Amino acid sequence: AENLKPPHVALLCCPGMGHLIPFMEFAKLLVQNHGITVSFLVITTDASPAQIEFFKCPKIPPEIQIIEIPPADMSNVVSEVTPLVARLCLTVRESLKPINSILAGLNLTALVLDMFTTQAIDVARQLSIPVYCFCTVSASFLAFSLYVPTFDRELEGEYMDRSEPVKVPGGREERVQDLMDPARNRKSDDYKWCLFHFRRLTLVDGILENSWEDLERLSLDAMRNHDFYKTISAPPVYPIGPIIKPPESIFCPGDAKIISWLDDQPPDSVLFVAFGSGGTLTSAQLTELAWGLEMSEQRFILVARKPFDALASAAYFRTKDDANNPLFYLPEGFLERTEKVGLTIPSWGPQAAILGHPSTGAFLSHCGWNSALESLSRGVPILAWPLYAEQRMNATLLVEEVGAALKPDVVVQPGKGNLIGRKEVEKVVRAIMRGEEGNAVRRKAKLLKESAEKAMKSGGSSFDSVSRVVDFWKSQ
């Protein structure tokens, strides 16, 4: 009789839509498929407009209790120049100061953290409840992260000084130029914060990974079988993905217009162009992209964001939504000239619905992990355009190991950053929409769509992984 009460699990993710979205989908999966009660803890400090919008959504099931952690005062902690990861981690650290008292009152069965909220491991230990990490990045990046503390001890000098790739034990070889941004400077606060959280990853009871066997077998096998992971006492890794946003139900009139435009286009004919929640191009790059798109003469939907020359992650922490009118920053006449083949929408689009639409034939993406999962789960191949964080690692994985993406050639301009020229954009857009290479990656994406569906269904590998963890919670 004591088992009648369902397990109560708290989820604690860090700020950023790329974390909030899969955490919320995981919460829904726990309540809907497994009868678990979920408390969803939200860090409200510096909340982005997208986050505020997200929690207004009326479709959050009542079994998910939203608990807002009061905003922390960041005025003496971060400044305009604090880099992205440090800013994120400081926001988390300050926001989690009252976490003991919040969690103590909840009578929890288990706590599920994010890779960047590992401070709360200590509270879970005090409360004697098991603690898990839900990892919203690739299994390859997880394997790399578990290796970083060891590699860091052995490394002399900077990662970037090496000519050899970083060989993850039993797993991928990561080229130094692909490594996550924080690895570009080991003395940076960003790197130190990564190291802090990556070291603590071995302290949890299990890692729930948003990937699946067929997508990343190499890295998942490595973490299961390679001795290295035993020597660092890595927790078991449960591949439970792809956990992704279902296509948006259409609320605002703008979104409905986009979908009905797609309804009028032929199957697999539209290229969707978007750079996640934070991705921002320089004005020179945005101009080349727009010209290349126009010159390719392919159909497209472009999510346009005001360019920013100094920082590729400019939109991530933007607290005010700047007036965004693509007329002011796209090439003159672009909107009129492309009117018949393209839709340009400012700031944010219904990505999951667009990727799920049969007219969408490819995705020019920054390769954030959720975007990659959403695309492949819909059978849509990717044109890889990584910008920051671990996106270059994801892009290489998708092109070289998974085989469901193509990549443009990047021109390195000394002192001015990289540039993909308009002719290259034209060429690679045609290749993915029309060429033989495009067909090959599209076939692969369609196979992955089937395999993703199978993994998530009862009896599938990801479904079984979740069930194993949930059964353990229920036995507590």
Ligand code: UDP
């Ligand atoms: N997203 C969206 N509309 C947009 C841009 C992004 O719905 O215009 C969603 C997208 O579907 C995904 C998330 O925001 O679920 C972005 O996560 P991802 O990991 O791809 O990138 P990040 O934003 O973390 O860089």
